[in-house]
Amino acid sequence: MRLLKPLSHTFCALPLAWLVLAVVTHQASVNPVEYAIRFLGDWSLKLLIVTLAITPLRKLTGWAHLMTLRRRLGLWAFAYAALHLLCFWGADLIFSFSALGREIIKRPYIAIGMAAFVLLLPLALTSTNAMIKRLGGASWRRLHKLIYLIAPLGVVHFYWLQSSKNLTTEPLVYGAIVAFLLLYRVLDAKGVSLRLPKKSIKT
Amino acid sequence: MNERDITPKSLFLNRRQWLATAGALAATPALAQASDAPTPKDAIISYNNFYEFGTGKSDPARTAGSLRTAPWSVEIGGLCAKSGTLALDDILRRHPRGEHVYRMRCVEGWSMVIPWLGFPLADLLKAAEPLSSAKYVAFQTLYDPAQMPGQKSDVLQWPYVEGLRLDEAMHPLTLLATGLYGEELLPQNGAPLRLVVPWKYGFKSIKSIVKITLTETQPPTSWNLSAPNEYGFYSNVNPQVDHPRWSQATERRIGEFFRRDTLLFNGYAEQVAHMYTGMDLTANF
Numbered sequence: 001m002r003l004l005k006p007l008s009h010t011f012c013a014l015p016l017a018w019l020v021l022a023v024v025t026h027q028a029s030v031n032p033v034e035y036a037i038r039f040l041g042d043w044s045l046k047l048l049i050v051t052l053a054i055t056p057l058r059k060l061t062g063w064a065h066l067m068t069l070r071r072r073l074g075l076w077a078f079a080y081a082a083l084h085l086l087c088f089w090g091a092d093l094i095f096s097f098s099a100l101g102r103e104i105i106k107r108p109y110i111a112i113g114m115a116a117f118v119l120l121l122p123l124a125l126t127s128t129n130a131m132i133k134r135l136g137g138a139s140w141r142r143l144h145k146l147i148y149l150i151a152p153l154g155v156v157h158f159y160w161l162q163s164s165k166n167l168t169t170e171p172l173v174y175g176a177i178v179a180f181l182l183l184y185r186v187l188d189a190k191g192v193s194l195r196l197p198k199k200s201i202k203t
Numbered sequence: 204m205n206e207r208d209i210t211p212k213s214l215f216l217n218r219r220q221w222l223a224t225a226g227a228l229a230a231t232p233a234l235a236q237a238s239d240a241p242t243p244k245d246a247i248i249s250y251n252n253f254y255e256f257g258t259g260k261s262d263p264a265r266t267a268g269s270l271r272t273a274p275w276s277v278e279i280g281g282l283c284a285k286s287g288t289l290a291l292d293d294i295l296r297r298h299p300r301g302e303h304v305y306r307m308r309c310v311e312g313w314s315m316v317i318p319w320l321g322f323p324l325a326d327l328l329k330a331a332e333p334l335s336s337a338k339y340v341a342f343q344t345l346y347d348p349a350q351m352p353g354q355k356s357d358v359l360q361w362p363y364v365e366g367l368r369l370d371e372a373m374h375p376l377t378l379l380a381t382g383l384y385g386e387e388l389l390p391q392n393g394a395p396l397r398l399v400v401p402w403k404y405g406f407k408s409i410k411s412i413v414k415i416t417l418t419e420t421q422p423p424t425s426w427n428l429s430a431p432n433e434y435g436f437y438s439n440v441n442p443q444v445d446h447p448r449w450s451q452a453t454e455r456r457i458g459e460f461f462r463r464d465t466l467l468f469n470g471y472a473e474q475v476a477h478m479y480t481g482m483d484l485t486a487n488f
Contacts, residue, residue, distance in 0.1 A: 029260055030246035030457050031313055094461055109448055164433055164448045165311070166358045167258055 008069055012076035015043045016083075033091045040087060041113075044080035045154045045174055047073055052151055052181045059188065071127050074147070078124040081117050109160035116153035119146050148185070151178045238456075241304060242315035244384045246457050251391045252309065253410060254359055255344065255351035262353075267390035270350050270411065275395045281341070281416035284332035291395055295381065297330065298322040302385070303378055305401035307408075308440045308469045312462075314454045319399055320382030325373045333369065333417050340372040341365075341422035342398060343414035359425055365409035366422035366436065367400065370478055376401055376471060379412075402468040402475045404438045435488035439479070440469035444488050 019039050022028040028035040051073040058066040093099040103110045123144055126132070132140045155178055159171035249264045256263040256270075277294065280286040300322050308314045328340065346362035348354040354361045371377065378399040381388055388394035393410025400407050406426050416422070426434035433447055442452045442465040453462035468475050479487075 030250045031260075031455065033455060033460060034313070091460060092455075092462060103450070106445070106450070107448060161448055164430065164446070165258070166429060 004065060004069065005072070008072055012047060012073065015039070016080070033087065037084060037087045037092070040080050040084035041158065042170075044077050044084055045151075045158060047077035047080060048147075048151050048154055049174060049177055049181070051077055052147065052178065056181060056184045056188075075124060075127055078120050081120055085114075085117055109157055112153050112160065113157035116150050116157060119150045119153070123147065123150075148182055152182075239306065239316050241318050241384075242457050247315060247317055247383060248389050248391060250457065252311075252405065253353075253391055253393070255353040255361075255363065255411070256391065257353050258356075258358060263391035264389075266352060269352065270345075270390040270394065272388075272390060272395040272411075275413075277396065277412060278414045279327070279331050279416075280414075281418050282334040282337035283328075283417045284334065286331065291381075294327065294396075298326045298379075300381060303380075303399075305376075305378075305399060306469050307399075307401065307405055308454055308465065310404035310406055310434070310438070310446065310451075312449060312451070312454050313457055314465075314469075315457050318384055319378060319380040320385060321378040321380030321399060323375050324377045324379050324398065325375065327379060327415070328369075328372060328417075331417070336419050337417035338369055339418045339421055340367050340369060341414075341416040341418050342367075342409045342412050343416075344409055345411050345413045360428055363409060363425045364423055365398065365407055366418075366424050367407075368421075368478075369417070371400070371475075374475060374478070376474055402440055402471040404440060406434070407438050437479075437484075437487050439475075439484065439488075440465060441467055441484055441488070443467070444485050 019028070019036060023032045023036060026032075028039075051070060054066050054070040054073065058064065089095060089100055093103070104114050105111070123146060126135060126140060126143060135143065152175075155171055155175045159168060159175065162168055162171050250260050251263040252260065253263040253267065256267045257265075273291075275291040276288050277291065278288045300320050302318055302320060304316060304318045306314060307317050324340075342365045344363040345351065346354060348361075367377070380393075380397050380399045381395055383392060388397065390411075393408075396412050397410040398408045398412065407424075421436060424434075424436055426438075427436055440451075445451050451465055454465045455462045466472070
């Protein structure tokens with residue numbers, strides 16, 4: 001299990017490394033800025049979904065090691081989201097706060113993406129062991145339930161942009177997975193047994 | 204102009220050079236703003252929106268080889284005295300082509316400068332002798348899912364259709380193009396015959412045309428059918444009228460890092476603005 005940490009970091013860093021390589025070698029289309037913005041947003045959402053899948057997976061498999069992955073994946077999702085926003089703000093809006101403000105006010109899909117990022121901030125900031133201790137387990141858990149809101153916001157942000165070019169398949173697939181992962185939690189909270197059936201049945 | 208007037212090949216920077224140039228230009232936005240150098244051919248033939256060949260920008264260059272561009276004919280009909288089906292070879296014999304370097308602004312917020320090879324659409328329309336009742340011109344792309352695999356998906360209604368008001372269609376800037384950079388069009392760019400309306404968003408410039416019809420009423424147009432509140436019949440480039448999802452005030456010229464200001468009618472206001480005098484361009488987007 002000592003390999004889990006380096007493996008998961010490598011997995012999360014690979015898309016970023018691939019993007020840098022693609023831009024440098026001119027494989028990121030002839031519009032690399034837009035390519036990078038979309039790529040980073042897409043991977044932020046993908047990693048967010050994988051993060052959401054950890055708890056159900058742990059409950060289904062009983063494999064406790066998975067929990068050590070959750071924070072790491074969540075932080076990587078945040079890193080991709082931050083780079084996504086940074087590229088958009090820097091390259092499209094030339095780091096102008098007023099331009100960013102105008103975009104947020106005028107365009108609901110940007111406001112929603114921004115809301116998702118702002119909500120991710122406290123989660124990233126309270127991800128250290130020291131912060132968990134300071135907040136106390138119960139309030140830390142309550143705060144981190146924000147992820148149930150952040151993931152759907154991310155999907156809506158993506159869907160809203162893509163629908164204008166009739167490219168809704170990918171965001172709809174993401175939406176279905178997020179819906180399934182959230183539904184799992186509702187059922188789990190209601191006490192519906194979601195464990196894998198035990199193989200040995202007592203008679 | 205003839206083919207000799209085309210910018211010499213030595214002036215077209217190769218990809219690596221122009222990316223370097225783009226970086227330099229990006230560092231000096233004022234200079235970048237002024238430049239209207241032709242976009243490298245590499246970029247023009249590799250970055251395309253042509254849903255008949257897939258929805259990704261690189262799909263058409265990869266898959267459009269399945270299009271048979273010869274022999275090709277165009278059916279001209281509707282409200283005109285001389286309707287009929289014309290072979291493309293005959294059309295080109297009758298209407299000599301010239302080089303026209305135009306800006307091309309995509310509704311998505313990027314732009315290129317393309318040296319088209321073509322002739323004014325007006326030449327073809329005049330030869331068809333429009334009746335006085337003709338007010339609009341409708342265009343239709345080939346429909347053949349075997350050649351255009353993207354038509355097997357329902358991402359748009361097929362065939363792709365577009366339209367212009369007759370005065371727009373007769374405007375000298377409006378072209379039928381068959382080539383770029385002095386060579387015949389590649390399938391991904393709308394071979395063998397496409398429309399070019401440089402003051403409108405790129406999707407108005409319909410590709411691989413098989414049918415041109417003069418009509419009395421405004422013809423349906425594909426993206427308007429798909430999302431009427433986002434894509435209007437006119438779709439004139441206008442920095443003041445945003446797309447509901449994004450601003451149209453700026454654009455990224457392919458090869459440049461930062462965005463530049465988008466110009467009213469894509470910089471062709473002097474030539475075309477008179478056609479829209481008194482029209483509310485926000486309502487008629």
